[in-house]
Amino acid sequence: MKKNTTYAADVLATALAPAIWGSTYFVTTSYLPHGYPLTVAMLRALPAGLLLLAVVRRLPQGIWWFRAFALGALNFSFFWAMLFVSAYRLPGGVAATVGAIQPLIVIVLARLVLGRPIKALAVAAGLVGMAGVGLLVLTPGAALDPIGVLAGLAGAVSMACGTVLTRRWTPPVSSLTFTAWQLAAGGLLLVPMALIAEPALPSPTLENVLGMAWLGLIGAALTYILWFRGLARIEPSAASSLGFLSPVVATLLGWLALGQVLTPAQLCGFAMVLASVWFSQRVPMPARSNARSAVEPAVTPTRPAA
Secondary structure, eight states, X not given: OHHHHHHHHHHHHHHHHHHHHTTHHHHHHHHSOSSOHHHHHHHHHHHHHHHHHHHHOOOOOTHHHHHHHHHHIIIIIHHHXXXXXXXXXXOHHHXXXXXXXXXXXXXXXXXXXXXXXXXXXHHHHHHHHHHHHHHHHOOTTOOOOHHHHHHHHHHHHHXXXXXXXXXXXXXXXXXXXXXXXXXXXXXXXXXXXXXXXXXXXXXXXXXXXXXXXXXXXXXIIIHHHHHHHHHTTSOHHHHHHGGGHHHHHHHHHHHHHSOOOOOHHHHHHHHHHHHHHHHHTTSOOOOHHHHHXXXXXXXXXXXXXX
């Protein structure tokens, strides 16, 4: 009973991350200057990462330098770049539906990288969730742009790889430290991309500052601490399915804050997404011995950096 309660608490804590990510579109369109996706992504990741590094005062050592930058690229730099390309070239509904394939990619990668069996219930939950997201956000006149679709798929693959490798490369440090490494690395990788591809930002307004503070401190630092903590405790496929909560929250914010109307199809999509998330948590976890065999042996913790 205690084990079930602990697992449920881990799932709820992890679910807070994608739920908060659902506010990204509203905050970006309402509080930030338009036309600076890479710069905004960099400002979202790098200051939060440096702030957390100042708190933990611990840097990677040895192989963890490579892993921090690899995961920073997969979970932040490349993923966010592809996400914005997809968002700019596709209607929001199409972009969200393309990205919703991520849990299915995670199921396949978890089999290849972690040796997890492919469960029929997990696949069914992923398909139901993807269909639910489609009903939730797609519009009848949605157009398809090949580059936008490819960017959306690339972003989904990137985040899926980051999700599985985060479980594979369980670090000998806390979730706070691991998040600091990845955010700082991902932000540093975005700096040259933003400088080359985009003009300088205009002078920020108070709304801009508040929006970036929300996206950086809450939408990046806090949420990714919860997310990486969850990836270390629950199955990758179960964690990935929680990402369906992002379009749910985004749609609810549009309804509450922007006065948008919910159609019967969207209400059906809500029900399908919530059912998908619930069923994905019913997939049995592998025995502890099998789970541990996929994770590399612990490494002696590094000393705090001076």
